Amino acid sequence: MQRILCLHFSGSPNAIEGVRKIRAIQAAHPNAEIHVYSSIEFPDVFSLVVDRALIYFEKPKGISFDVVYDLSPDSTTFWTKLTIGSWPKPWTEMSSIDFIKEVPAFDLAAKGITGKYIVYALEGDLVTQVLDYPNMVRLMDKLDIPIVLIGNSWDENFGYRLNKIFPEKVHNLCKFYTHTEMAAIMRDAEFIISHDSPMLEIAQILGKKTFAIFGASTTQLPASDTLTILENKELGCRPCASKLLNYCPVDHFQCMKDIDLSPIIHASKTL
Known part of the structure; x- marks a missing residue:
């Protein structure tokens, strides 16, 4: 059997893009065994498409690979490429297959949740990518379901x-x-609230109406019928640094404190 190694050393917001690339590789090599070597902290994202036992966070040893594909060539260091044993080939093609259809159902009724609901995906890599807590409280207070x-x-x-x-x-x-389970929870929600995280990409693959809150970071995703971008465009300090930090470098965090959340509140009142 052919063995293929996929390298993924990009940050967590690009995890779902990596999953879609692995899907495309699987379609191109249907009889191959796909392995993933990654720096990412969320192995369950890749386990949507690859057996968890074939996901590595250290260089795989004692295994020979017929081909190595780099899913994030701009993020993989020269040293990693040099030591992997086979010079990787860049892979850019992404699959259009909806892997979420394979996600098992999640029994929310067992958690006391029935009827309509909204999902708020709190996840974010850094503090500066997450809504400030007082605004979280105000938002929860205003939502009606x-x-x-x-x-x-x-x-x-x-x-x-x-x-x-x-x-x-x-x-x-x-x-x-x-x-995987969080994707199942999101699938039946009325809409999703998300920060800059893999959950935003999962919500978009699900085709869910999503309100994406951006603070220190910005997005290349275009607004659409299913995606509303919420950000403070009045600040000249966004994005706040070439490498995002875990604190506001100018000590005001106005990107999140002064953000307009009224579109979310209005959407909840129309359900």
Whole structure:
């Protein structure tokens, strides 16, 4: 059997793009065994399309590969390319296959959630990519239907507090679910609220109406019928640095503090 190694050393917001590229490689090599060597912290994103046992976070040893494809050639260091054992070929083609159709159903009723609901995907790589907490509280207060919070263990800090403030309306499902399970939760939501994270790309692949909140970072994604970009365009300091930081370098964080969230509130009132 042919063995193919895929390199992915780009940041987590590009994880779903990597998944779509792996899908395209699978379509081009249907009988091959696909392995992934990655720096990303979310192996469950790649396990949507590759057996988890074939995902590595250190250079795979004792395995020979027939071909190596680089999914993020601009991010893979020369040293990694040199030591991998076979010079990688760049791969840019992305699959149009909707892998989310393979996601199993998620029983929200068992969590006490029935009827219509909104999903707020709290996840973000850095503090400066996540809405400030006072605005989170104000937003939860204004939304009129149940809100399901999803995210990782770090987001649990917000999820716990928001649930305590709004116990009847805000359901905290952070920390315990993989990206696959979170995708299943998102699939039946009325709409999605997201930061700059892999969850934004998953929401778009699902075709869900999404409100994407951008603070320190900016996006190349165009607004569309399913995507509304919320950002403070009045600031000359955005994006705040060539390499995003975990704090506001000018110490005001106005990109998130002064952001207009009224489109989300209006959308909830029309459901």
